[in-house]
Amino acid sequence: AQSVTQLGSHVSVSEGALVLLRCNYSSSVPPYLFWYVQYPNQGLQLLLKYTSAATLVKGINGFEAEFKKSETSFHLTKPSAHMSDAAEYFCAVSDRTGNQFYFGTGTSLTVIP
Amino acid sequence: GAVVSQHPSRVICKSGTSVKIECRSLDFQATTMFWYRQFPKKSLMLMATSNEGSKATYEQGVEKDKFLINHASLTLSTLTVTSAHPEDSSFYICSARAPVGTIYFGEGSWLTVV
Numbered sequence: 037a038q039s040v041t042q043l044g045s046h047v048s049v050s051e052g053a054l055v056l057l058r059c060n061y062s063s064s065v066p067p068y069l070f071w072y073v074q075y076p077n078q079g080l081q082l083l084l085k086y087t088s089a090a091t092l093v094k095g096i097n098g099f100e101a102e103f104k105k106s107e108t109s110f111h112l113t114k115p116s117a118h119m120s121d122a123a124e125y126f127c128a129v130s131d132r133t134g135n136q137f138y139f140g141t142g143t144s145l146t147v148i149p
Numbered sequence: 150g151a152v153v154s155q156h157p158s159r160v161i162c163k164s165g166t167s168v169k170i171e172c173r174s175l176d177f178q179a180t181t182m183f184w185y186r187q188f189p190k191k192s193l194m195l196m197a198t199s200n201e202g203s204k205a206t207y208e209q210g211v212e213k214d215k216f217l218i219n220h221a222s223l224t225l226s227t228l229t230v231t232s233a234h235p236e237d238s239s240f241y242i243c244s245a246r247a248p249v250g251t252i253y254f255g256e257g258s259w260l261t262v263v
Contacts, residue, residue, distance in 0.1 A: 072254070079242055079256035126192065134250055139192040
């Protein structure tokens with residue numbers, strides 16, 4: 037069974053500050069892990085994914101995430117927040133077949149000018 | 150890059166009617182497509198897995214007679230909400246698996262039942 041937990045349904049950061057969105061996963065098999073972003077009234081856009089290569093994964097828009105097996109975590113970070121980063125962020129886990137994605141409940145990021 | 154398109158992006162229908170949402174993979178063939186439903190302030194819930202040429206596999210708790218899924222070709226899957234009720238109002242998202250295995254999501258479709 038697989039699941040993800042996103043700690044913090046709402047996160048607010050000041051423009052230029054560090055963004056840290058937390059995700060912990062549970063998986064009985066080596067997982068694939070993903071971060072998606074959803075802008076208002078839009079679908080999902082893939083930010084980055086971990087598929088067992090490098091544990092530090094770099095994605096689009098300056099985001100990156102680190103897979104830490106010992107902590108079962110896959111937290112998303114960005115050194116400096118931009119106003120355009122305000123959106124809903126979803127962490128997801130799948131098995132190696134990719135047959136099913138299990139999403140977290142999402143974290144709404146607000147960037148304060 | 151690969152694109153998955155959904156149509157319509159927004160639809161309003163009367164209670165009791167049926168509405169169809171299309172999911173198309175525009176530049177690859179997708180043997181498997183997935184349908185999700187997103188509730189307000191909630192995560193995405195997988196509704197069903199659609200395999201081309203065979204019946205969809207529904208997740209537990211999803212009414213297969215209410216949410217009809219057809220995957221008639223390698224580039225098209227449809228979700229039909231039958232006898233829609235206001236509680237069916239939601240954001241529906243599809244995804245499609247490209248031959249290399251990457252999953253691409255559509256832009257989503259907002260359904261409002263009045």
